[in-house]
Amino acid sequence: MSIKTANNKEFEEFLKKLSREYLLYAPVLNEKDDKVVFEPINEDNISKITLGCQADVPLKECILPYNEKLSIEENPDKKIVILGARACDIEAVRVIDDVFLDEPVDPYYQDRRDKTIIIGYSCAKMEPTCFCDTVGIDPVEHDSAQAYLYKEGEKYFLKVMDEELESLFTSLPGGNEEELAELIDNRRNGMADSNFEIDLPVPVPEAAAFAASCWEKIAEKCLGCGVCTYYCPTCYCFGFFWQDKDGEDKWRAWDSCMFSLYTKHASGHNPRNSKDKRYRQRVMHKFSYHPENYGKLACVGCGRCIKRCPVHLDIRSALKLVENELKEEGGK
Amino acid sequence: MANKIDEIREIARKLMEEETVERVIGYGKADFTEEMTPVFITSPEEVEKLLFNEKSNMMLAKYLLNYKDSKTGIVAKPCDTRAIASYLSEDMLKRDNVVIIGINDCPGMTDNTACNECEVRNPVLSDYTVGEEGEVPELKLDKTLEEMSTAERKEYFVDQFSRCMRCYACRQACYVCYCEECFVDSNQPRWVGQGTNPEDNFTYHLMRAMHMAGRCINCGACEVACPEDIDVRALTAHLSRYAEEIYNFKSGMDPQAKTLLSDYNPDDSQPGFID
């Protein structure tokens, strides 16, 4: 591990170098729609990199594109560097890894993932929709990134966690380890907790939560669109389709369990035929099924589903209602 | 606004206590954020949850279709009442099953540019009203698109629709999109491909707009719902203006009226046809 430091100018030079040698993704402010999205960086948009706020779109688009032709040759030859991933997004990549790198391995995902280097970015404050601390994530630092970036005022610190990557950062001057440790401590102490606390066992008991009667009430206002799943950093469901006229090229594109068609059988039967069942599936997958199978929560508390939902359906309210019902049941 | 909230609560409480309705759909505050969210009141005690302010930009009328067979009270902005009138004219609801608490003098909502063009500021039908009837403020009609050339408009729409994620929030939020099976989901024939290539996105938005022709009330629900802030309303809003211009038809004003495309007049004009 080594510590590097940089001022604005040095950092920009460093980014320029990265963007030449790698396929560099970073959160960029798109002026057309005023959104911060992960985009490939080149000399032109390097000045638009925006690290100060959470990206509106999760970084899963860089490693699991919305539309993907199933062919390794389609993948870029260059190594991919994703800069500015926050702790929630990094944890989300681990969740998707669980699924795609588990047997049977998905070769298209694995190829892209092997080429990917993630440089994390340390959060300085919580947004009202954030609840990563509640799901056990430290917003200041996440240890599964290869390197981590900290910005305080005009000063940048880089902690290089993966020794094989040292060569990438040789252009930057070394930094003071104690100064960085102090910064991290200050951030951890200064960060207000999210106003959300929940007392549910993990994994959430499947049988009891599944049978809970509150789902109908929770999902009453759900419109049934796919916003929460498309903006979720851990939702990875996809569907296949054939794009060209001859039907030779197989593609996959994101799909969403919130659509009624998602579970519709060829027979016409639909096991999840109402929105409460679909919403239950989404919450249970995050808090019960994935933890059951892979030992970690599949919700990273980024709050994008809350921020983007057209009717402001809040997953935290849903969990609260489930918690209340399970407690009442348990108390009986 | 505070008076309106008191009035809404009073009416809702009366409806609940007298058991006139099984539920009242209205607006309330979200649990953890400052946003407004739909609330479903099922007992007189819950009435205090009801609120109303300029952030109440969701269309509640769509929820009525989930409760066709039981009596439901609804806090309805003027556009919601127009949606309900459309439902009645399309035979989607029974008038007896809805109790409308109409909001007079709608101030217009945040994040909804449709409100700038709205000339219906008082309910078109209601059982109760709150507040005093208001005047239509000065409208701000945006003619930018109409003044563009065909090629410029195409460029504009291609740019807009290529951002589409196909989450179908516009479809789900739209009060007229209530088909059991949407054309998007049909695979025989398959109208629109999966994935988000610009061609399929464009096709989806064109086809959806065509289904809205003469039905869209220009409420802006699609625009509010769109997470990518795409100008989804432009096509349908233009068509509803055009229907008014050509056929002097405005949807959702009269629950007895036939819809534009389920009716005809032998003397209808046919602009652009080859004679």
Next chain:
Amino acid sequence: MNKQNEFEPKIIAFLCNWCSYAAADLAGSSRIQYPPNIRVIRVPCSSRIDPLLIIKAFKMGADGILVSGCHPGDCHYIDGNMYARRRFVMLKELLAFSGIEEERINFTWCSASEGKRFGGIVEEVVNNIKKVGPWQGLGVKEGGLVSGK
């Protein structure tokens, strides 16, 4: 431009079985010359034409469409074309507003006896579409394809 490279538009023609299809037939049996650019789809009535079929024709690369039914008042099903007329007026406005050149979207009425007129209309339509050039496709700007998500 030499003859070989000249742009020959592909036009999808939806013709009502009772009038316009018969008019096309009459044009043929009367040996009336008209350009061979139309591909005819016979439909039972102009009101059978789902507007989505027309949008799909453009999606699949048609350079233009021509819809022809019975004259208003002459519909075999009494008033099918009256309903269709309102739909087509709205559809034409929608497509024109979304950026498809008006010349590509053609609606007309043609009776079974108007073989000559039918030939004339096809000629007019083909000439108009030739003026606006090949169709670029939905979701495509002048400069070529844009990348989506």
